[in-house]
Amino acid sequence: MGQVSVSTGETNKENDMTKFNAYAAMTAHGTLQPFSFDPGELGPEEVEIKVSHCGLCHSDLSMLDNDWGMTKYPFVPGHEVAGTIVALGGGAKGLKMGQRVGLGWTAQSCLACHECVSGEQHLCSTAQGTIVGRHGGFADRVRAQWVWVRPLPEALDPAKAGPLLCGGVTVFAPLLIHKVPSTARVGVIGIGGLGHMALQFANKWGCEVHAFTTSDSKEAEARKLGAH
């Protein structure tokens, strides 16, 4: 998504730097088109990220088409964001300007409820999705609450970081939740956007990895990604 920004000339008065330049759909099933909006004042807990890359997840398409009945238009997709911090609210903790960060499905939670204080903050009943009632990462900039803005290692290719923040965490979490030991045999059903990452995680976890797919054409790649 590095081509979104149109504000290159510092003296170009036509481009209002307070505005975010995004791609939005105006209706369900609509085509993404350039869309600028004023994000308002940065909240004290908010972080502003200059987007360098943004993945495309099937949930972006479900939201675009209002499959879940909760989409607001104009709709800016994008919840697999990689970028750098360009503004920090006064109450934003543990982050610094210029830091490379990522943002996934959730952009805000209350930080006070049972779920939030017990490590299940993604289940907070008032959590806000990055693209649910908010404008997502198909933009030159995006904002989120500091706790959901995660530092990315400098060694990680930002072009490959985005999918780790949604599909990646979805298939990594079960290894922890089910306390999968490295001696386990792990089966991955469906070698697609999530499955191809699950193969790699399970392999690096030390497991014996089995790929289940109905597509013979995926066998060679599945083996390359870690299927035994």
Ligand SMILES: [Zn+2]
């Ligand atoms: Zn997603």
Ligand SMILES: [Zn+2]
């Ligand atoms: Zn909460």
